[in-house]
Amino acid sequence: MNSDKQKADQSGNDLVTKGAFALYHAENAHRVAEFKKSKNAEAAIAADFDAYRSRYLRKFKDVFDSLSEQGLTVTRAM
Template sequence: MNSDKSKNADPVGNDLVTKGAFALYRAENAHRVSEFKKSQNAEAAIAADFDAYRTRYLRKFKDVFDSLSEQGLTVTRAV
């Protein structure tokens, strides 16, 4: 059995989880995001702060994603 899930992972699914994690980060840290928006390079500051917490939010969003899937719900990206 292959224990390295990243080799077999769906890149679109990973992108969806990453974008979902970023959205969750922004929702949970609205106060921080609003402070970063005051800076000259707001998006870079927000992205850098997210990177510091990336693993946490990837795990949290994946847990939400899995829980919704267990309930028969799906998360999709609008195009």
């Protein structure tokens, strides 16, 4: 049973990380657009996100929690 909880926690953490990355993209569309012009765009975007990771994880977690309080759920589309 413990492994089921760990999988659920890992899945939830993955969702928060992906949500944080999406929020980063939305709030930094101009930066992402500039990075996309470079040869190694994905690496540049990932490096910039890593610099701000804790900020966007916290922001998305706050949004996630707020939605949960309202009875709404954030899920990953399959």
